[in-house]
Amino acid sequence: GSPSVTAVPDYDGRLKAIFGLDLTQLKSMADLSTSSAAALPADVGEFTLTVVEDDVLFDASRPLRGTGVGIIQGNCTIASSSNSFFNGLLWVSGDLEVRAPSYLRGLCVARGAVDVRGTGGDYAEIEYDDKIIDDLLVRMGRYRTSKSVYEIGGIPVLALGGVE
Numbered sequence: 001g002s003p004s005v006t007a008v009p010d011y012d013g014r015l016k017a018i019f020g021l022d023l024t025q026l027k028s029m030a031d032l033s034t035s036s037a038a039a040l041p042a043d044v045g046e047f048t049l050t051v052v053e054d055d056v057l058f059d060a061s062r063p064l065r066g067t068g069v070g071i072i073q074g075n076c077t078i079a080s081s082s083n084s085f086f087n088g089l090l091w092v093s094g095d096l097e098v099r100a101p102s103y104l105r106g107l108c109v110a111r112g113a114v115d116v117r118g119t120g121g122d123y124a125e126i127e128y129d130d131k132i133i134d135d136l137l138v139r140m141g142r143y144r145t146s147k148s149v150y151e152i153g154g155i156p157v158l159a160l161g162g163v164e
Helices: 015-019 023-029 130-141
Strands: 032-034 046-052 056-058 065-072 076-078 084-092 096-099 102-110 114-117 124-128 149-152 155-158
Touching (some): 015 084, 046 130
Parallel strands (some): 065 084, 084 102, 096 114, 102 124
């Protein structure tokens, strides 16, 4: 598009500023929390919280699909021909590279560089959509149970609390 490069106003894109929680707390509430991108399913699911502490590549064999919140502690690449279609909030601690055809709706926050490119007649789009964010807040944000395991007197105990 034109302009091909643009400046983004300053904002606080840290996890704590965006979610109000740190990484440990988010991992304890996640539907999937992994240190390996290889553990990601083919589809992130519907209204899920996924935390990956690794660089992630979404491609034709594993596109980014689903609705929810994705937290990537590393770089995120959405490769060309991945046909990715994601609704939700994607937070990336590193660089975000998006290639066509792909369509991300909701909100994307990247702490590093962002590079979005179409190819030929295909488009790579990131579209802010406040309705999707509102839907995430209603369906996921009011109360989410922590899945943390704590030791009390040497005995592992599953936390039963939540965040409201």
